[in-house]
Amino acid sequence: MRHTISALVENKFGVLARVAGMFSGRGFNIDTLNVGPTHDPKYSRITITLRAQEHALDMAIKQLDRLINVIDITHFGQRNAFVARELVMLKVSASGDTRSKVIEVCDIFRAKVIDVTPVAIIIECTGNENKIRAFLELITPFGILELARTGNVALLRGAPAETEED
Incomplete structure (x- = not known):
């Protein structure tokens, strides 16, 4: 199943590599990856689309939430209007x-x-x-x-x- 995840992160060196590495290190193939600064230059928004089973993705999101410099995570899904x-x-x-x-x-x-x-x-x-x-x-x-x-x-x-x- 295809999923879209957004992570609000601190705009610091190496954060993108850690986020992408966390997914790829767990065997997820990222379909698309988009990153850019928000209206506040201290933060960036990373949007990732990938295919994964719900259970495995939930575990990966929990691990992503523990990464330093990750402020907030949104998993866009059927329950959320986006x-x-x-x-x-x-x-x-x-x-x-x-x-x-x-x-x-x-x-x-x-x-x-x-x-x-x-x-x-x-x-x-x-x-x-x-x-x-x-x-x-x-x-x-x-x-x-x-x-x-x-x-x-x-x-x-x-x-x-x-x-x-x-």
């Missing part, structure tokens, strides 16, 4: 005769054309995993030259007090 998004940037082959068709697909998915050359277009698309997958399925026949993805970032919906269990 919003997740991913960014994909891709360069697509688009000569004069196919360019309008590529732009048409972009319009359907509200993707943005961010650069144009005579032979290629660079596109940015954001959305949930299903939207990104569907977009890539339709754009692939035009010829993807390069692709970069961020992986998921996620936040719980509502105020923090609404999400705490009693």
